[in-house]
Amino acid sequence: MAVVEAVKFPKAVLFDLDGTLLDSAPDMVAAIDAMRARRNQPPMALTELRPHVSKGGRAMVAAAFPEVPEDERQHWLPEFLDSYEQALGRHSVLFDGVDAMLAALEQSGCIWGIVTNKPEYLARQVIPVLGWETRCAVLIGGDTLSERKPHPLPLLVAAERIGVAPEDCVYVGDDERDIVAARAAGMPSVVALWGYRLDGDDPSAWQGDVMIETPSELLRPDAWPVTR
Template identity: 75%
Template structure:
């Protein structure tokens, strides 16, 4: 029996395809400098990146009232926009994995909770604008992950049934969304996680340590 790659793959962005933590850190440290605080270390911020701007703001300013931090989110997003693509890069092995998928005829796209306008500006900086078949941001639709709607809409837009599409993500919300959408899932263990996170509990279909492993068709769920 011939082992084949999935017909389509959808990826989370931050922490899955892209190591964006350095860009996020640069934005956070601009904010900290403006408030006479020393720079934050990358290791402190990295586990929070997949949880979004509010989690990163809470890690950077734990002594600040949550309502005040909420008012700072637009400022953070403005600073982050200035840092887009300047410090981060695709994880090692991602480009080779994407090239292998493309050579096998697999269609791929991105479903992220990052605001659409930021994701749209970032993709060309990575050279993916002609390769990424669909892009759904966190505010593209009426719901975001862990709701399955972004995944089902993305599959529909590329003309593939959810069951024939695999979702790859590094956060529990990704796996919850995939399960609810009826998609097989891959847990990206190379991504961003808090120390007390246990990916086994997420019940993804497979767990993968390194992106380059996904250049092998046999590593994907449903191909064994």
């Protein structure tokens, strides 16, 4: 009689940070509101900014100040990053189910790390706030390397640093560029549907390997895409 091999968690999992592991939108809107206050403008509604968070700082500044010409707004990014650094970790929380999911991965022997487009110096300040100093095996920021997502280089370097082949890793992200980067790296992917998306985004068109509604679903090994 044939022996059926038990379904296992992946050997390694790499995650996007904002919108995938961390609901950082409240910190982001605090940073934007500080900028708006300096310009005598009222606070911005969290619901208005939330869909833009995974698109990066430039997109958030554009959403907050649509009346300002783009060539002027681009000079405001350092101010946004400084404001965000002041708010970092004060209001953000893990998405429901993330802590249990990471614990299940660790219990299975799975290695996990983070590949984000957030500047590395900011991402590294988040890690101790979450108590992940000894848990997160690798951290690649948007300025760590010469390329950032959707280029596959950050994912490939992260896999190399943890000593796992890309095809044995899974990448989890809530934005199209996450899935594009994973596909280019030869890495199976999970579309995190609980993250931040604009109304016009169509995750089914991103061609991820699986789409998952909540982190809690990833407590089941069979919910993950098949690796090598």
